[in-house]
Amino acid sequence: MTMPVFVIFWVSLCLTSVKGDYYSATSELEALVDVEVRLVQQIEFYLQKAEEQQENIKRFLENVEKVPDDPYYIEDYFENPINAFITIKRLVHDWRYNVFEPVFDQSDLVAYKENLTKQLESPDFKNPTKDDLLGATRGLWRLQETYKLPTSQLANGILMPGDKNELNVTLSASDCYTIGSYLNELQQHSYAVDWLLEAKAKSIKEVSAFPFVSELSILEQLAPTLNQVGNKKLAYRLNTEILEKDPNHETALKDKPIYETQLAWQRDPRLNVAASKVDESSKSLDLYQRVCRGELRQSPRQQRKLRCFYSDRGVAFYRLGPFKVEQLNLDPYVAYFHNVISDDETDDLIEHGMGQVKRSRVGTVGNSTVSEVRTSQNTWLWYEQQPWLKNLKLRLEDITGLGMESAEPLQLVNYGIGGHYEPHYDFVEDKVTTFGWKGNRLLTALLYLNEVPMGGATAFPYLKLAVPPVKGSLLVWYNLHRSLDPDFRTKHAGCPVLMGSKWVCNEWFHEGAQEFRRPCGLMNDNVDDTLAS
Known part of the structure; x- marks a missing residue:
């Protein structure tokens, strides 16, 4: 008797692949569909030789085959974060323990194993890992935490009250049990209780389900x-x-x-005897989440001076087709410029990012790290290397009135399952060490490349402002006062994506070489914004 074939298969697959990091961007999830399609084809062949397990395996494959393999439908399918979680969970857990283990350890099928492994070998395939499943679980938890989603509602495929589950997507008792177990690993015990209780309720109704989780297993975690x-x-x-x-x-x-x-x-x-202390950081987080949920908004008095108007930005070229400007805040200045980029241009940018993005990092250059503070993937586009970005570059200069001599390359970002970016500043404390002659980040230009069905707003907690993504629009704001002192009121964040995929481009304009375009003030205009620091 040789080593069980499923062990050889899975180990060989892990050794020839690297960490996928699939949960942090939806653009990478489509690769998993191809893998599952190939797995289905091979396992269906093997089912002819495994009659004892045939009924259980067929039930499992029926669920997998519901995943669309047509690229036209895949994007819509993965707009629902539950589908993304289920797909990763199957590849990390269910295929191994509920398919390969009970089937392949029954007989010597080395020849079959070699054929299966050969078919799955691909230099472009990155094997999803437990970290991906943990990340997907954390993403679902973040959606619950930010938008106050009931566990039972989410488990039944409903993201927002009143919505219909048109795709009939639900989580099984096994899925809920996995989420609860992983939330325990993430130290989110109160949410773990909810998911384990949901698993317990579902397990009673899913006696013949596959994969099956026993009530005893759930109780062992729940107690x-x-x-x-x-x-x-x-x-x-x-x-x-x-x-x-x-x-x-x-x-x-x-x-x-x-x-x-x-x-x-x-x-x-x-x-x-119990004592509780309120952490100041939790207050800041609560403020951010309230803005994301729409519970905290600007008052009519704060909005009364805001205007919408057409502007050619002083450029003759735009006199016949001016920009549509929507002011969102006057001090600090935050504004929308609508219809800045065409659908063809947004499609080109997104297409360029497919397969090119990598996990986003936080921190300064040379000292950055991957963190759950920012769950997304990104890549950089250098204007010198991408001639097709020339028109966009000129447009950004015309809109902002600033030069690109000291600007950074264009950053293309994709947010995945519950993808977010916690409250942060775009400026840095030590601008000389970080950026040298370029100086601090003077202005941020955020370009939205697609519509986001739910969530994904850009939140300014101290301004009580949540800006929803509008495809083709550009959001701009100044990070510094006229005196070039940091403006702490500009703390902002990316609210978690509740449904869909979020694609954006970031452009940061720096102080350097802007002397004649936006001269700094001679007087210190740094107002007292300590409440926002």
Whole structure:
């Protein structure tokens, strides 16, 4: 008897691929569909030799085959973050433990393994990993946290109240159990409780489902999680339920006296002393989330001086076709320029990013790192190397009135499952060390390349402003005062993408070489914006 074929297959696949990082951008998810299509074809051939497992495997493949393999439909399919999570979860967990393990360890099928591995070998394929599944889970949690989505609603494929589940996408008990387990790893225990309770409710109705998760497995996760969030009474009750199902359960037997002691402490008020302190960072996060949800907005008084108008920006070329300007805030200045870029140009930019983007990093050049503060993928476009960007470059100069001599390359960004960017500033503290002669980031120009069905707004917490993505429009704001001091009121963030894919381009104009285009003020106009620092 040789080594089980599924082990050889999966190890060889992992050794020939690298971390996929599929959850941070929807542009990379389409590759997973091709992999699953090939897996379905090979497993269907093998099913002829595995009659005992045939019924279970067929149920699983029926679910996989619902994933569209036509490129025309794939984009719509992955607009729903639940579909992205399910796809990654299948490739990280279900294929291995619920298909290959029960099938391939039954007989010596080395020849079949070699054929299967050969068909899956591709230099362009990057194998999804547990990190991808953790990232997808974190993305769903971020959507729940920011937009206050009920777990039962999300588990049934409804992203917002009143929506219809037209694609009939739902999460199974196994899916909910996986989310709950991974949320425990992410230390989000209160949300883990909700998902494990949802898994428990679904498992009762899904007795014949495949893959199947037992109620006992769910209870083994749920009891200690409830204890972690402080519900010791219910944790004890579920631990007792575990022992009723399995009187010799080793972990439950060890936990029983611990729960009993904790309950005794709770009944003694002298031992139940708790103190809570409100973290200042949590206040800032709460403000950002309220703006993203639309709970915090500018008052009519704050908006009364804002205008919408046509402007040629002093350029004769635009006199017959001026820009549509929508002021969003006057001090600091934030404005929309609508219809800045055509559909053909946005399509070209997105097409260029497909397969080119890599995980976005935070921090200064040479000291940057991947962080959950920013979940997206990006690439850089140098104007000198991309002649087709010449017209866009001139347009950006005309709109902003600034020169590109010290500007950065164009950054193309794609946000994935719950993709977001937590509140941050675009300017830096040590501008000389970071940017040299170019100086600090004077102005940010953010170009929206597609419509986002739900979420994805650009939020300015201290301005009580959430700007929704509008395809073809350019959002601009100054990061510095006229005196070139940092304007702390410009702290901004990318709200999580609730549905769809978000493509944007960032252009940062620096202080350098702007002396005659936007002279700095002779007086320090740095107003007291300490409340926003």
